[in-house]
Amino acid sequence: MKWFKIVFIGCIFVFHGRVNAQEQPSTNNATVFPDRVMLSISGNPASERAVSWRTSAGVAVSLGQIAKASEGPFFSENIATVNGTSSFWEEGDASALGHKVVFDNLSPNTTYTYRVGNGDNWSEWFQFTTSSANTEPFHFLYLGDFQNDIKQHCSRLIRQAYSHFPDAEFVLMAGDLVSRSNEDYWSEFFHAGDWIYATIPTMATPGNHEYHSENDTRVFSKHWNQIFVNPQNGPEGLENKSFYVDYQGVRFVSFDSPATGYYNDARINTEKWFHEVLANNPNKWTVVFTHYPVYSCSQGRDNEDYRKVVQPILEKYGVDLVLQGHDHTYCRGQNLENVGENCKNPPMYMVSVAGPKMYGLNVNRWSERAGSQIQLYQNISVDGNKIKVDVYTVTGELYDSFSLEKNKKGINKVIESPEISKIRELTQIPENAKDRYTEEEKSLYRERFEK
Known part of the structure; x- marks a missing residue:
């Protein structure tokens, strides 16, 4: 089966005022004392x-x-x-x-x-x-890309999220934790989270920036497998990158979407594994977290080949929530107009961004709620037949809120929180992204986002 080919355009955009981590003085000299302590869920979370x-x-x-x-x-x-x-x-x-x-x-x-x-x-x-061994209520944090200027701009984001929800049971990261896997970027990453990483487990899925090019070959991070100790239940060749965790009634599935575009073996192994993990799920809820969006939120992006393969699998097995990154914008929705004929339960797709790199929104709007030029963190609560998602800006202000309520047939009803109707969408086009739009597209943008 043909999979997909990702066309990466993100390097076109430049965040104004950005200082490359490589240009900053190095603070990464290791000593005899332990540093960069990271807590992971390596198996049964209980x-x-x-x-x-x-x-x-x-x-x-x-x-x-x-x-x-x-x-x-x-x-x-x-x-x-x-x-x-x-x-x-x-x-x-x-x-x-x-x-x-x-x-x-x-x-x-x-x-x-x-x-x-x-x-x-x-x-x-x-x-x-540790978690409960039973199905009990819990909540966790979901963060989009950090990627760059981590010390300067992501430090306050993760600290605000922790201060707001100190009893979150883990942090879920949707890829592009760093812009490039080198010592200076990881130094900034650990500066930002510091002891938080040692206190709340982190479950992370790789992004395209966890890979880099060497001799025309995409090479995976030389630090990832040392930092993260994930369950070794992924497809052959992608262990510790694709994996799943069953947590108090929810199956969380990390799907390494960049790898499936880089390597033929990964493409074949992942598709088979993905079917098996979703088909043999004993839990009420299923959450997939992956880097590439099924439906793009940013202007100039639309991974149709990827979507043609991944979307039917998500729909076939009734995945409830798909948490994504990559697009440096915010959007969420089910896109019901494009649901397939064999859809068991329309997934809720979310894309979010935690770091300072910002793109403009896609004029082909599909989402119920969108945002640009905002840093966000999400608190997601699971309680019986209900998942509630609350989205906050880096200043702690509510930006979006909705619930999924599952009926006896396993079909979700989406309930948008009433207070959202009073919160204005922030949808301005970043200055450095305006050349991505024609005059006609700018007019369409104003019609769809700036009402």
């Missing part, structure tokens, strides 16, 4: 967590210590020490080491405290709470 961190090259021992959290500092008798592993922090570069440890056989719905180190030099104590 009983397992993984942690990764970085040190200087001479620190060969990898240890994690964990105990059930107490009301005070008196838990030393209950500490368990777990051996980890180490490898180069960046593949092929011996200047720093990355470390990983897996904490398993944990109790459901229990708060633990942990630290990582080598026995002499330790991180501070962090803490996390």
Whole structure:
């Protein structure tokens, strides 16, 4: 089956005032003390967590210590020490080491405290709470692309999101975490989230910027597999990039959309795996998170070949929510006019952006709600037969809000929150994107977005 070919045009746009991470003074010198601590869900979320961190090259021992959290500092008798592993922090570069440890056989719905180190030099104590083993209400954060100017502009976004929802159970990222997988960009990424990453697990799917070109070949990030420890249940060759997690009644599926456009084997393996994971889902809800949008929101983008393959699969298995990035705008809707004949349950498609790169909206509007030139974070709550999505600007103001309510036949009803009718859409075209529109398209844009 023909899959698709992605035409990447994003490099045309320039964010005014941007300073490349490569041009800033380097702050990434590793020491004997653990830094860049990242908490991941590596398996069953009720009983397992993984942690990764970085040190200087001479620190060969990898240890994690964990105990059930107490009301005070008196838990030393209950500490368990777990051996980890180490490898180069960046593949092929011996200047720093990355470390990983897996904490398993944990109790459901229990708060633990942990630290990582080598026995002499330790991180501070962090803490996390495992999920319930049952179907219970929870909520999580969804973030679009960070990509560039992360320290300057994404720091306040992720800190605002955490301050607003400190009890979110994990953070879901829709790709393009960095503009290029090098030390300076990752330094900014970890500066922005710092200890938040060590406290709330991150589930991330790759974007096209997690790949780069070498000798006419697309090469995957040399840091990703050291930073993230995801379930190893993905298709052959895409482990740790495509995967799924069953969390309290929801199946979350990471679908590495860029890889399926770069490699023939990935295309074949992913399609088969995607069918199997969605067909054999015991949960009430299904959320797919991927980088490339099924329906584009930005002017000049329309991945028809990709959509022709992916959309029927999403519709066939009744996927409820599709969380995406890539387009540096905001939009959400079901696009019911283009639903296929064999659609079991029309998915709700969302595209969002967390970072400062901004594009203009597509004049071929399909969404119920849209936005441009705004940084956003989403809090998504799951409770029984209802998923509620609340979208906030970086200043903490509500921008969009809707619910999906599932009936006995598994069909969702979309209910838009009444307060949204009073919130003006922010849809201005960025100055640096205006040359992407003809005069006729600008007129159409004003008609569709600037009423």
